[in-house]
Amino acid sequence: MVKIKSPEDLASLTAKLQKEKNTEEICITVCMGPGCLTCGSQKVLESLKEEIKKRDLQEKVQIKETGCHGFCQKGPILLIKPAGIFYQQVIKRDIPEIITETIINNRIVERLLYVDPILNSKIIKEKDVPFYKSQYRLVFGDNSLIDPHKIDDYISLGGYSALAKALFEMTPVQVMEEIKNSGLRGRGGGGFHTGRKWESCRNAPSPDGVRYVICNADEGDPGAFMDRGLLEGNPHRVIEGMIIGAYAISSNEGYAYVRNEYPLAVANLNIALELAREYGLLGKDIMGSGFDFDILVVQGGGAFVCGESTALMASIEGKRGEPRPKHIHTSERGLWNKPTALNNVETWANVPIIIKKGAEWFSQIGTERSKGTKIFSLVGKINNTGLVEVPMGISLRDIVYKIGGGIPDGKKFKAIQTGGPSGGCLPEELLDLPVDFDELTKVGSMMGSGGMIVMDENTCMVDIAKYFLKFLRDESCGKCVPCREGLKRMVQIIEDITEGKGEPGHLELLEELTQTVKEASLCGLGKTAPNPVLSTIRYFRDEYEAHIMDKKCPALVCKNLIEYSIDELLCTGCGSCKRACPVMAISGEKLYPHTLDMEKCIKCGICLEKCPFDAIKIS
């Protein structure tokens, strides 16, 4: 590999790669993101390679393995370019047919097309799929164009040109000002102004001149995988952002803190770093500019709290991953007490495009105080699960219905939880709220790092609050009393409520506790932990009251508050339930109505699923 020694070298390499890229050539893109992999995309890829070889099409057809495209619900995904044909839920057996029909005979394999659930029509091209149509994939879009193991793929799309621009046409202060003017705010949860953070880091005194940049890829929120998608699918973009940031704050050493559960992200990132070093885009004298910077990957041990800035830094330093008081910001005294710029993966990935296109262009996207786009991981009771990137200011309703395709099985929407485990649950009335840092905080939730969980009418909000509280209780580091003891007690109270042991004073005690946990905890985990409880009490108080006063769970979820019974009129005595019941609580003779013994029943719900005649009732 020849080293890139000047911006001209980069420009000529980019031009060469673009020329080489045959836009006419057929390219089959296989998504190898986590979602598609679990659905079997590895097998699809192998048989695709085999088939192409068998039919001697290597010259004509190119295969590209990419990171996550976002539409994980429909994996494994194949994208055939240049036509842009979108095949979903492809299995190994489909491959010969795809090759014969689509590649050789130019015909569409109808059954692999995506069917619009509302119009019931088949859609051929990716760009017409409603899931993609309403998105604005500024940061995430390149994922489907890039093989993360190939740096040339990234460069051919203009990659690293923002770095060249920063290094050769701008001063560090200008870079910092550009980010400041763009209004970019941190995507990791706090929504802190990135430019301002860099400024305070740059201006903080450091006697030996050492400063650090860190990429936070700890991503511990349950159900969130945006950072993973980016890091696995487009690592160079994050690296480029970090180099630019390092230049702006004059740092020569960076760390990427990736959680241990992301081996593929670590592998891809390491490969990308090595390739960047070989090209001279990382390491000593980057692109001949005289600026040195390198990045080290550190694997976290998998504690949620290690995503918190001070705990993360302690963990890199080799200490216990435990937060410390932050009266002095980490931008002034962070890693090894040096000024440190810590940003989230997605924040770093936004940097190159801002430098490339300018602050003014970027700040036109989004709302008054929240600029750009945000990637959400849309999960729960929703038709289209996956990663979606939307401009700030889009309404929650558009995300749920236009992109997410609404709630499955004709159920009713009940709540949407944004902001990860310590976000809040918002009811139907607030669906028209724009996605914006401040608006979400105002109603008791938050942007967080981008988790978005949709719940339907069959969800019990008390149960949901209990789930998140338990997660936070277990993930609390246990250093400070309000968080450690407070969350433990909150879980106990909520457990009592869901078990029918709730008492009239419980809600008030919960509210009093939340106040202390929120205000007196040491770090962000404790300070935000009561949000799920507070927001569910605020918007679904009647559900709590039903549990406490009437000992009823309106959504029929909480086991201790429901009872199963068999409707004698509907029961045909087929015996399905009897055979399925794990504790033999159902008895009866064949063809006669069966009976259910409440004493033995453990309320597992299996009989409900098995009964072909809907004779099992819950009350």
Added chain:
Amino acid sequence: MPFKSTDENITGGKDFPDLYYEEDNLVSLTIDRQKVRVEKGMTILEAARWMGIKIPTLCYHEGLTPWGGCRLCVVEVIKRGRSKLEASCTYPVAEGIQVKTNSEKVQKTRRMIVELLISSCPNSRTLQDLASGMGITEIRFKMEDNDCILCGLCVRMCKEQMMSGGIGFINRGAKREVSTPFHKSSEICRGCGACMYICPVVTLQCRGRREPGDLCNACINVCPTDFGF
């Protein structure tokens, strides 16, 4: 502690005398409506205690690094018009801040913290005294019977004063505990007993007559004015 005793300072009555230090090394702030100038780098707790203001603490000890774990020392810090609860043992004094060490919010929070702690470790006399002092007469949580409030004093004592490191924290969240590495007796422990000496739970067991796992409150009846919080 030495301080500048100019007439003005003493007769002025309202403002507190400066700590005797270089001028440019001082910060002025307001603690409980009294203006005071103290040395940079001090914590609010140190400043307040120097002024004679009582702030209860549990995980703080003069000889050890402040840690900020128990949060009993919370005070209200008002900065640029925004009020926040902060642990005074770790919060460094800053120019122009206003501190309330005993506002209603502070009291309420401290009471909740003691209630949380005592429900978990009812045998600690330190905690029972604190509860009596604050007039806590009812515990609303299920009583447990633990012997550690995880204040970390022993861990810091062992490391910082005894220059050892035989004990440390293991696990996280509600499973957190103080122990030796892998629960095996530690090779570097000299058995000095400093950890036991400093522990607010083990050494000072409450001796009031009470049911096991109950709130004592005996002290409230004996000498109700003895607790200054």
